[in-house]
Amino acid sequence: MSKSTRTLFAAPKSIRTLFVTPKSTRPLFVTPHVARTLFVIPQAALTLFVIAAAVELIGVATDIQSLQWIAKPLLAPLLIWFVLTNHGGRLLVAALAFATAGDIALLIPGQLWFLLGMAAFLGTQIALTIAFVSQRRPKIWTVVGYVTLWAAVNAALWSQLGALRVPILVYSVALTAMACAATAVSARTGAGGTLFLLSDLLIGVGAANMDFPGRDLVVMSTYAAALYLITTGSAVNARAGEADTSEADTSEADGPAPPAHHCSARPSGSRHPAQPASPETAPQSGPNRNPARPARPSDHHADTAR
Template identity: 30%
Template sequence: MQQKGIIWLYLYLIAGLADMAMIIQELDTFRFITKPLILLSLAIYFLTTTSVIKNSLLRKAIGAALLFSLAGDILLLFPNLFLYGLGAFLIAIICYIIGFKLTQNHQINLRNINFLKLFFYNLPIYIFATLVYFLINDNLHQLKTPVIIYILAMVMMVSTARERFKRTNLQSFVQVFLGAALFMVSDSILALDLFFQPIPSDGVLVMGTYILAQLLIVMGIRSHLVYSPKSTDRTKNT
């Protein structure tokens, strides 16, 4: 499982660097090649390295998240399709939330959840999201409702990633949580650039954090499968 499909991972990194180079050189036409290639190669990498959980809900959820992310990347290449791109990423986030829930080594019991403690653990995430919304709110106009829904979904994704602490191996937790957090940072930079004020080198910052985010999430899910054999057996039957 360690070496299988490694060529797709290299292609992912090369495509990511090439896409950022196109941004720097302002060669937007070539991004119709480089940008879709990023998530396409990562999706193939994930699917070729997770045959051990073939037909499982986890593999379907993460695979769908990557494919909807790919769709979102393509749609955002067209400014007039921004809302559709937002919708594609919203579905991707929901799929990631499902995947994060499935890679927790515990049974969910609402009676044992300390909601006050949970709130304070997630408070930095809430504050960050609230601050971003406060800054962009005045310029959202007709996009206000879909953006609010998207922000709430993003907060839930990062919170779910944080809740995996001590419910998976440490490597998987760190990778997934950092990936989810960087995903939120990437979207926040994009939102601030579009709806608050221009950010220097915004394209490189958005894609750089986004590429690292997606990679960390995928590697974190794989780490859960590789280093949590009991969880792997349980996930195969999900």
Template identity: 35%
Template structure:
């Protein structure tokens, strides 16, 4: 039983991501609108197939629910005619909470390393604090952004918590994949905030979407590796 995506699937996934970035950067609407939802839709199909093969688990269920909200967030944020940033942020906030729940449930058999946890907590606290300190002046200067400040603070906390929980899955199958995915997700969201609120990033569509798609891919594959590993252990016993 293997959770590794097939080569054709991976090529289709990468191709869809590249076409989305081309469509976004060159304002080709049919590419942008057609390919962006495919990123999460393809991963949801992959996760669903793994679940059908290995069986349901509580953490796989929460992962899939989170992916649904990620797809919703992608759709809301890709619409350029209306500013739906707040709704998109809310969708991804729910996704973060679902992923946090999935990571937490997947750790039930894992032992925490208090020392490592403390060091990692410090790292994420420093990241979150610095990130908010950099953003705060822009929200103070622009009254239109005031209403978004506390949602952004809450989102930053949940994003950091998701990253923290990902690092605590030591000795579980797919650990490195999930950690890499969580860190790339933080990088992608940081790039979004910098580009939107601080300073435009050259080639932002490529930076943001490449890291985002890679993050979702790595998290999905890593979690499905654990699912298939757990299923194999059940069969063995």
């Protein structure tokens, strides 16, 4: 393989950090070659998601149930695949897992399955809201706007919902909170949250017997776009956060620069200057470092006495 080809297929630093770990902690099946191969997985997952979404939209437009059963249950799992190979968080994976259960439940006709699907998507909204709020809080004017929208829509549909009033009211609170929190994360994630809100709003319109031609197609297209934008937006934001954390850790590891001069001698002007050596310890000059001790006065008197 040429040098240019190796460079083309070399895994980026984030992927190498995830999969190419020290041998003491790296799984046996993860080798550098596998890590380079896994670099193409996120793009493959998104490509397959787009294909599955297109098949699902064709099935909805033509009312072919078999196409919907094939494609719709694959949408969220393909995005889970993308998240797991892009340092995604557990809450996002949990939200997409709940969405998978909700998609399957809503394929089955009947009010019971509709309620089960709503319960599954309630888990999706709660997981996404916690994930978004943990990163950044939305602005107060955004909260006021979404609360006003929630109250207006529920007031407009309340008389038409019948037995579904309370379940839809509870679900709409979580849905609106998620859409509001998504606006604080990034523009892409905020757009995804708004499309999710619009998609489920149209489902509520259908539950209130206020149908219109092409509603199912609009519901599905906005839902698929919402999943795509929320997932990719969250992945981009997670990578940016990891890059900031990595830079901060590197700065802390490097520590402050060492002083230009580092010596043990006290500087001039110190309150405690170095003391001169005592005569006993000071080195003697000349060949004899231990000269004879001079006679003391007491010795002279002793000699005189003798």
